[in-house]
Amino acid sequence: xxxxxxxxxxxxxxxxxxxxxxxxxxxxxxxxxxxxxxxxxxxxxxxxxxxxxxxxxxxxxxxxxxxxxxxxxxxxxxxxxxxxxxxxxxxxxxxxxxxxxxxxxxxxxxxxxxxxxxxxxxxxxxxxxxxxxxxxxxxxxxxxxxxxxxxxxxxxxxxxxxxxxxxxxxxxxxxxxxxxxxxxxxxxxxxxxxxxxxxxxxxxxxxxxxxxxxxxxxxxxxxxxxxxxxxxxxxxxxxxxxxxxxxxxxxxxxxxxxxxxxxxxxxxxxxxxxxxxxxxxxxxxxxxxxxxxxxxxxxxxxxxxxxxxxxxxxxxxxxxxxxxxxxxxxx
Amino acid sequence: xxxxxxxxxxxxxxxxxxxxxxxxxxxxxxxxxxxxxxxxxxxxxxxxxxxxxxxxxxxxxxxxxxxxxxxxxxxxxxxxxxxxxxxxxxxxxxxxxxxxxxxxxxxxxxxxxxxxxxxxxxxxxxxxxxxxxxxxxxxxxxxxxxxxxxxxxxxxxxxxxxxxxxxxxxxxxxxxxxxxxxxxxxxxxxxxxxxxxxxxxxxxxxxxxxxxxxxxxxxxxxxxxxxxxxxxxxxxxxxxxx
Numbered sequence: 001x002x003x004x005x006x007x008x009x010x011x012x013x014x015x016x017x018x019x020x021x022x023x024x025x026x027x028x029x030x031x032x033x034x035x036x037x038x039x040x041x042x043x044x045x046x047x048x049x050x051x052x053x054x055x056x057x058x059x060x061x062x063x064x065x066x067x068x069x070x071x072x073x074x075x076x077x078x079x080x081x082x083x084x085x086x087x088x089x090x091x092x093x094x095x096x097x098x099x100x101x102x103x104x105x106x107x108x109x110x111x112x113x114x115x116x117x118x119x120x121x122x123x124x125x126x127x128x129x130x131x132x133x134x135x136x137x138x139x140x141x142x143x144x145x146x147x148x149x150x151x152x153x154x155x156x157x158x159x160x161x162x163x164x165x166x167x168x169x170x171x172x173x174x175x176x177x178x179x180x181x182x183x184x185x186x187x188x189x190x191x192x193x194x195x196x197x198x199x200x201x202x203x204x205x206x207x208x209x210x211x212x213x214x215x216x217x218x219x220x221x222x223x224x225x226x227x228x229x230x231x232x233x234x235x236x237x238x239x240x241x242x243x244x245x246x247x248x249x250x251x252x253x254x255x256x257x258x259x260x261x262x263x264x265x266x267x268x269x270x271x272x273x274x275x276x277x278x279x280x281x282x283x284x285x286x287x288x289x290x291x292x293x294x295x296x297x298x299x300x301x302x303x304x305x306x307x308x309x310x311x312x313x314x315x316x317x318x319x320x321x322x323x324x325x326x327x328x329x330x331x
Numbered sequence: 332x333x334x335x336x337x338x339x340x341x342x343x344x345x346x347x348x349x350x351x352x353x354x355x356x357x358x359x360x361x362x363x364x365x366x367x368x369x370x371x372x373x374x375x376x377x378x379x380x381x382x383x384x385x386x387x388x389x390x391x392x393x394x395x396x397x398x399x400x401x402x403x404x405x406x407x408x409x410x411x412x413x414x415x416x417x418x419x420x421x422x423x424x425x426x427x428x429x430x431x432x433x434x435x436x437x438x439x440x441x442x443x444x445x446x447x448x449x450x451x452x453x454x455x456x457x458x459x460x461x462x463x464x465x466x467x468x469x470x471x472x473x474x475x476x477x478x479x480x481x482x483x484x485x486x487x488x489x490x491x492x493x494x495x496x497x498x499x500x501x502x503x504x505x506x507x508x509x510x511x512x513x514x515x516x517x518x519x520x521x522x523x524x525x526x527x528x529x530x531x532x533x534x535x536x537x538x539x540x541x542x543x544x545x546x547x548x549x550x551x552x553x554x555x556x557x558x559x560x561x562x563x564x565x566x567x568x569x570x571x572x573x
Contacts, residue, residue: 008368008372009364009368010364011368012371013364013367013368038501039501039503042497042498042501042504044501044503047523048503052522055526056522057519057521057522057523057526058518058522059518068449108450108451109449109450112448112449112451112452115451116451118503118519120507120517120518121503121504121519123506124456124457126451127451127452127453128456130450130451130452131452131453134450134452165367165371169371172375176378176382176454176456177456180382180455181457181458184384186397186401187462187463188395188396188397188400188463189462189463190462191397191400193396193397193400194464197462197553198459198462199462200550200553201463201550202459204466204557206466206467206468206469206487206488206548207467207468207469207488207500207505207509212488212489214556215550215551215553215554215555215556215557216554216556219553219554222553287502287505289501289502289503290502
């Protein structure tokens, strides 16, 4: 029992280089910033979040504030804009790695308040990225690839070791997201009851499909869509094994049949590639806004910092990349 | 002026205070990993509770084909265990169990609910959970002054004469009007109608009325065209009262 407790304490006390979490920080910050800028470009800040008396869509109003900021400072379009701008500045600061923890926390609080003002417009991806920002706020995600590192150490990159547990919890969050969504897919179109027709049906939904493909055209690809429905279910329900696979990979030096099988089967790599393909496919075929990009923003957490560095080093020595770099230097 | 004795006592106190604070810092450094692991364990338990589905089974859920498939499986298992139950008793037991689980979940989470509400933290995930064959399409019509006929300005994915697609397909706006099998558009649908109408009245001086409707469609067999089940949730705005 004590051995298990000590093991638990040691597991959450691990430290690692900050590259992976920094990439997650940048990707999440960029995704949120792009979404906020889109909201502003479409002229939707006041309509979405101002009280109905000031041309907001509602349901918030002078009489029904719906969030703490409105209760404390009064419901108004100015308050909505203040929260929105605070969100934009925080997202930008978190992206560049300036006051990372504070900006991530401000982002969570602002996003939470906006969610209360317009619950229908706050989607699952907003909740997912809030959860991720909460973890980033408790981490040293600004230790490297950040303005903080540049200001403190004179370099954008740093060798400082940071706590690993926030990255582990982001991985767990991804696993829970997919596993729960996969297990709850019990509607008949996700089963043999309706012949695994879910993706066929979803691609015909006018509000979500990107292309107006007729049922006749989609019908030509029906077997492919059925297979893709099955793969989606396997991918989502298999997510529960991802933390264990990561652990087996990380501890492969300890040997054992299970570790050897996990490494040889490339199960983890297959799952990651399937996920990336799944989300890119969604981005191409459907109009889901930041959903695919927000999920992909968390995928770097699946990569160990050392592996990320090896990949970056290899990418920088690719023949095409090297010749381009040399040509640019000659200029 | 301080005497050497006073100076000696002050220095001794200062050294003792310094070593006590160092000891506290060392104690904190030793205890922090265990405290952090405990906090993480607590957070994981709470998040696991948040992830327990919080939807209560309704009678209409019992009537669905997938529930029938599930309950037949349960009956087989009970038969194998020699504990058969009639369908009505099974349904009642399952609904009561589901309601009890949701109630316990909500009771356990009640102390931390205000914090999660502030942070917007949740673990309820649905990625196209109910890809059923009913879907909906927003239709926007305009009526010019002095005419009785409406002409369509926007039909989701098919027509966008007024350039409204970037606005109406934006995820936060779509969520306001996208009806579902178990719910109509959101409370903000009315406000959205006013906003879109104001935009259209500003762009089209001849327009006197704007009408929003949601068309209910049904996906048929493979290759069959979508069947229209009628138009619902109609809202009309006039230039005088957008």
